[in-house]
Amino acid sequence: MPDATARETESPRPVRPAPGTRQELPDDECTAPHYFLDDPTATELRELCTRVRAPLAAANALDDAWAPPRSRDAFLLNAYRNAQVDLIDIDPHDFGPIGHMGYFRRTASPLWERALDWFAERHIEG
Template identity: 40%
Template sequence: MPNLNQNRQKQQFSVATQPFSASDGYALIGTLYTPEHGIKANIVLSSATGVPQAFYRRFAEYATQFGYQVLTFDYRGVALSAPKQLKGFKMSYLDWGALDLAAAIDFLAQDQIPLFMVGHSYGGQALGLAPNHAKVTAMYCFGTGAGWHGYMPFKEKMKVQVIWNIIFPPIVAVTGYLPWSKLNMGADLPIGVYQQWRKWCKNPTYFFADPEQHALIAQYAQVKTPIYAVSALDDDWALPNSRHAFMQHYSNAPMQFINISASDYGLKEIRHMGYFRKGSEKIWDEILHSFHDFIATKNG
């Protein structure tokens, strides 16, 4: 493995709010992190459900030190891309990949500059929903799984079932959306996202088990982008069995399954959110090492 830090530049970078539109015209808000001394590759970061793009700021800033330009963005209905009022806002959970991620890919895609993707949880699912997935050179995803409680340890399984079946339904019935921010769990979510997410998490193979989404099986089989699928062994929401249940549907994509432990990176824990928290630079180095290898192969 090459010493990536030999290529690290203590360079300046710019940060700019980047509006762009999905193919249906919906206005999205992103943030573009650009190194000032040349771009060797682009990275689009596809967020987890209900996680605002600002959470990924540290990773984006870190990647610029190695010449990567990074686009983070909020999906429709979330944070900066949300309407003033979520009640009555209609959308499909699938729109985030099929329309929003697809627009981000198109925005960054350039003929002479490789485009990579980093996905977190739903972000790793989203590649298969984007019709322009072939423009992505490789994807590194973290904590992407099927969401079914049966893959979780007993304590987490019980907690999740209580949340889905007892806590959330009456709250959503009153508000007309999922007020996650008031529960300190993330950004508020449109009711369509909540309803589909709850439905699909009841199935061991997630939306692939939904008769209304049967076409997604063939759609995901079309993806041939190399994928690195990472699971932390303390990530109760996306342990390796959950990851495999979902990622197996990228059936024609070159796939590397990677299991990691917090102690390997000098961390006390990783869980579902720690992949992108402060102090995770050693994890980020592995992402950038892999992307560096793709670039070196192309240039070689």
């Protein structure tokens, strides 16, 4: 496994450490840009995703190096094509650094309040 402390000049392509690991990931490469949708054995899972008709909220922090909004979009917009998907980009300038795991910090409570508001706005009695 490549060491994330290696200098970028030693690699022909820019790399970055995967969050929580010392493994380096190329910045310009994703082996499955559509996540499990690219797996030829996942046909049943792809079919189940197309059945979803409920509204979905997909929030991503703009400073998430591991799962940026473009990654979310490539997956969700292809997987849940029959659902209304609200794509929400969270700007760290508004909430402070978030990254990939910042949603679980005490300071992230405003993000969860926004998520609860999203559900409340769509609540249907019945």
